[in-house]
Amino acid sequence: MNSNAIKVWDISGGIHPPENKQQSLRYGLEKAPLPERLILPLQQHIGARAEPVVQIGDRVLKGQLLAEARGLVSCPLHAPTSGTVVEIDLAPYPHASGLPELAIILDSDGEDRWIERQPVADYRTLEPATLMQMIREAGVSGLGGAGFPSAVKLNARPEQKIHTLIINGTECEPYITADDTAMRYRADQVVAGIEILMHIIRPEQVLIGIEDNKPEAIAAMRAAVGERPLQVVVFPTKYPSGGEKQLIQILTGKEVPSGGLPADIGMLCQNIGTLLAIHDAILLGQPLISRIVTLTGDALQHPTNVEALIGTPVSDLLAFAGLQPERLQRLVVGGPMMGFTLENPVAPIIKTSNCLIAATREELPPPPPALPCIRCGLCAEACPADLLPQQLHWFAMGKEYDQLKRQHLFDCIECGACSYVCPSSIPLVQYYRAAKAEIRALELQHLKAEHSRQRFEQRQARLQREAEQKELERQARAEKAARLKAAKEAEAAQAPKATSETTDTPAAAAAAKPPALSDEQKQLKIAAATAQMAVKKANKQLAANPDNTELQAQIAELEKAAQAAQAAFEAATGGNAEAPAVRTAPSKETL
Structure with a gap:
């Protein structure tokens, strides 16, 4: 299944600039030294920048979360080594604009101590959604293009059924050999990363596209693929065949619609470096904290490919590769076709930094x-x-x-x-x-x-x-x-006239009103009310002290006095006046 069994197409246009790739392939894959200070920008991907979860002075371990993803299209950031957070502020940033970016500054303690990792023993027992969440939490984003968060890219809509997985091993731009090196020396891990993606998206076919100027990488990938249902497809070298849409056209003959995405036609493209990061995230339990970077250019004595920690200052890597400052005319991040000039070598490498070119004036003359x-x-x-x-x-x-x-x-x-x-x-x-x-x-x-x-x-x-x-x-x-x-x-109009006549005459009104009391009658009324109040008060006291015999005797006398006062009042008014109303507080018996 790894032979060139499918037809390849050509793309429109294209050019054949000098490749300049051999100088960085002579020393294999080396490991960059541990830097004393790491600069970790919070924006290393397309989408929203990450949100810091650490503070100045915090001690962190290698692989520990430093900043969490903010929103759906975002990526978390992890500590590439153990050390102390010394600053969270604007710092130099590798971008064409030259503008600084908010970053976490980490001083290494030299111990490089890991957090407790949780590798997956058998990812085939896990659901695709669980694996995609692990990839997201590991901070994996595209390492070969604009840095789109990989979990978002894998999570296609239901109507976008992915039937073809395309692995971009083209690396068509001059000078860059990071993916070539990865395929030569880590082909088994690359294929393992492909198998994880196959378990997630269940494609009908997997095509690994490699240009014919990489014979060693082609041989290593074919050996790693073995009898797996993967196809290593070799095609003629032309720039820019590594473009996502161009590679799809070369391998399938289909074109992505204008303004559309590969998922719209059932395709998904992934870069070699991204596959290594997915392998590390699932099988090793390691977040994305390092990447392979090409160090090349005639101003370097030791051009090579190194695995460097994310956040390593560019100046540290150039020093490792033997920079000759007197020969350096221009420092380029990326390739000479699509890269940009970096003015400040203190800026760090980030997840999308695949190449540094220290060019002389003769090599890349001013336009x-x-x-x-x-x-x-x-x-x-x-x-x-x-x-x-x-x-x-x-x-x-x-x-x-x-x-x-x-x-x-x-x-x-x-x-x-x-x-x-x-x-x-x-x-x-x-x-x-x-x-x-x-x-x-x-x-x-x-x-x-x-x-x-x-x-x-x-x-x-x-x-x-x-x-x-x-x-x-x-x-x-x-x-x-x-x-x-x-x-x-209406109610007033319907009332009986008789009622109106009887109630409207002065005599009837006078009869309806009670007769007025004389001064003597008023005094008798007040006396009767006072006597009744005294009885009620005494009854309340007796309720509080039921064994008080003296109070019981007083109550009997008060009741007689009240009856006498009431009788005198009624005799004075001829029994036509109302009994005096006395408002008293309720006793405990009534509560």
């Missing part, structure tokens, strides 16, 4: 001044995405963003083939990158404005609804009041 376009069309012939670089250039200069979208600017993979063949030395890719950034900024601005507009309209609608509700409630109250008023008027 000549750009001349006017002569419309030769060489850029269109070299473009692997079948775009029109010349038209994109004009539209980018004129900031005609709608035209750029219609010309599929975002299908450009920024491989630099058009700039490489341009006889006028026009930095075409730089124009495309700037235009993409401006379009993204405008779209983000438009998105924010649209969001603000929607929020304003929703607020206005809510205020309108509240006002309408208040008006309905006011109308309801007014209608209720009108109905009550009408009911009262």
